[in-house]
Amino acid sequence: MANLENIRHSLAHLLAYAVQKLYPGVKLGIGPTIENGFYYDFDLPKSITPADLPKIEDLMRQLIKKNLKFEKKLISAKEAKEIFKDQPYKLELIAELVKNDNEKVSIYQTENFIDLCKGPHINSTKEIDPNAFQLTKIAGAYWRGSEKNKMLTRIYGVAFQNKNELTNYLQKLEEAEKRDHRWLGQKLELFLIDEEVGAGLPLWMPKGEILRRIIENYLYQELSQEGYQWLRTPHIGNVNLWKTSGHWELYRENMYSPIKIDEEEYLLKPMNCPFHVKIFKSKLRSYKELPIKFAEFGTVYRYEKSGVLHGLTRVRGFTQDDAHIFCTPEQLAKEVEKLLRHGLNILKTFGFKNFDIYLSTRPEKYAGTEKIWKKAMNCLEFVLKKLKLNYAIDPGGGVFYGPKIDIK
Ligand SMILES: [Zn+2]
Ligand SMILES: [Zn+2]
Missing domain, CATH: 3.30.930.10 (Bira Bifunctional Protein; Domain 2)
Known part of the structure; x- marks a missing residue:
């Protein structure tokens, strides 16, 4: 069975190929894999809506059924610049990859589609189950994540080894959406977030x-x-x-x-x-x-x-x-222990049974002396060990005035 990462990344290429066929003149951004799937960023000649996704998906399925090969080639930056001469975002990436035009860059070709890409990919589209992927949504995304750049259109997809896995995933997603606290909060009239009040400033309603x-x-x-x-x-x-x-x-x-x-x-x-x-x-x-x-x-x-x-x-x-x-320095460990036990009990009362515990160490900017930081760290560590709690170190995750035990 083909590696799922390679399947997902190959689907990103097919997405770009399909979009290029449907929207000639599109400028291509990048198309990496993400958790459960992939995306590709496009600078489109016209705007699209979720209603356009099935059409793109259909074309991707047709491409998959053609058993197209993913062929890797190393070419000079000069050749690459010629191939991508109408693709300003790719040209920008090439310019960053190489110091001179003779240096090699790696491209992948699938039928008439060529992308600047290190790989790896699957060998042929026949390794993809055409019923095990779906395009899920469209979002705006700044080129290279900077709001100084142009806003591109990002198309997201999810992909799995087989249809069963995809169905399971989509069902879980649907269940999670039903439990999304933002949706529940609105439906049950618990809280309100209103643009005119301001972002991130919830209003608590009677219930x-x-x-x-x-x-x-x-x-x-x-x-x-x-x-x-x-x-x-x-x-x-x-x-x-x-x-x-x-x-x-x-x-x-x-x-x-x-x-x-x-x-x-x-x-x-x-x-x-x-x-x-x-x-x-x-x-x-x-x-x-x-x-x-x-x-x-x-x-x-x-x-x-x-x-x-x-x-x-x-x-x-x-x-x-x-x-x-x-408290006094002598009381410190005892108090931290009481606090930690109490905090964990309260979390359990609310139904939180599994925690990730972190010991967050000194950040770059801090107050106080190194000596007192060390003392505080030792104390927190001592208590975590005493209570036999599993914890990981979060380097630099402390607050400026002290180290933390973080329970997540
Ligand atoms: Zn690629
Ligand atoms: Zn405080």
């Missing part, structure tokens, strides 16, 4: 707020039982606070522009920590009082690129069940 309240009440009880005291802090703070905390210097790319109030600058909070620290420091504390644990349902705002926003899972404003524990 959604009931769910939230139930979850918050549960967490309120859980944390109260563990000795946390509850706080509530403002959504903005003076820029000087964020300078003291290090956020201004080390976390600014995740924060929004300052707001001017009476000649002073204020920032939306990306975290609650500086406020909690202020409350801790507001009076003299005795060692005997430690650990002191503060908790807050704190709504924070962090900058996310508009392209990565996704339902409730990537947003620009969200509420954390946040907490800070103030």
Whole structure:
């Protein structure tokens, strides 16, 4: 049986060939494989819609049935530039691949279709089951992913070894779509994302707020039982606070522009920590009082690129069940252990049974000394080992003020 990756990549070539036949004058971008399938980017002479996909698919099937060969050739960059003289995107790629015109580049030819390509491919289209692939969708994609470049049309496809596998995959996809929280949220009237309000800023509707309240009440009880005291802090703070905390210097790319109030600058909070620290420091504390644990349902705002926003899972404003524990160095390991056990139990209550656990180490930009970072790392590692939890290292994945145990 042919390698599935090679089948998928070969289908990308056939997609480009079919599009070239149907839309003469099309300029070709690139066509790699992706999870479960492939895509190809096109600069089309006219715009297309999903209704055009079956026609392209049919032509691809006809091509498959012709038992066409995938033939690799090494040619000079000079020859390649001649072959692709009407393909500006390919010319751009060739120019980057070689230093001079005598250098060789690799092309693949299938009947009258030629693509600049390293391969590998299948030998012949007869290795493809014509009923085991489907073109799935069309999307806009900037050439080379940069918004400075032209927006191309990306056609996606999925492909498998046989029809059965394809059917299974499409069924699973359909099931997943029915459970897509964005769709459910709208249908059940839980939350609303409205363009005029702003991207990544969900509005909680009456039924959604009931769910939230139930979850918050549960967490309120859980944390109260563990000795946390509850706080509530403002959504903005003076820029000087964020300078003291290090956020201004080390976390600014995740924060929004300052707001001017009476000649002073204020920032939306990306975290609650500086406020909690202020409350801790507001009076003299005795060692005997430690650990002191503060908790807050704190709504924070962090900058996310508009392209990565996704339902409730990537947003620009969200509420954390946040907490800070103030303790002595001697109490640290014990407190981390309690916190970790508690956190895992809460996740299990919500039905999350399988976790990936990461120990995230020091990022490039950080506050504090190397020595204290090492101490903190050792402590987290000690607790993970003590609880016999499997974990992977996430190098540089920590926050600027400390390493993390991440449970995903
Ligand atoms: Zn190829
Ligand atoms: Zn914090």
